[in-house]
Amino acid sequence: MTEPSRPAPVGVILAVDPDRFAEVADALRRAGLTVTGEQPVLGTLSGTVAGDRIPALQAVDGVVSVDLERIVQLPPPDSPIQ
Incomplete structure (x- = not known):
């Protein structure tokens, strides 16, 4: 029997209440x-x-918000398109 596949990890950026930062960060860790x-x-x-x-x-x-991380690839400095 095979194990069910786990969803791939994704990068996220979260905005949280800065006055409760440590408490919220701990809860987020517990949430995965x-x-x-x-x-x-x-x-x-x-x-x-x-x-x-x-x-x-x-x-x-x-x-406050959860956003997916986005990766932007810039062309090399010597590229004709800048």
């Missing part, structure tokens, strides 16, 4: 977030989570 960056003064976190866990992150009290 692997934190890769914290900016407590700004009230933002970045991390990875299984794609199907995003609604659980959004439901955490103190979370």
Whole structure:
């Protein structure tokens, strides 16, 4: 019998209540977030989570927004298109 496949992790950026930053960050970790960056003064976190866990992150009290991380690739400096 094979195990069900897990959804691939996705990068997310979260805005949270800066006055409750530590409390909200702990709750997000319990909800499945692997934190890769914290900016407590700004009230933002970045991390990875299984794609199907995003609604659980959004439901955490103190979370203002959850955005998918976007990667932008710029052309090399010597490229004709700038």
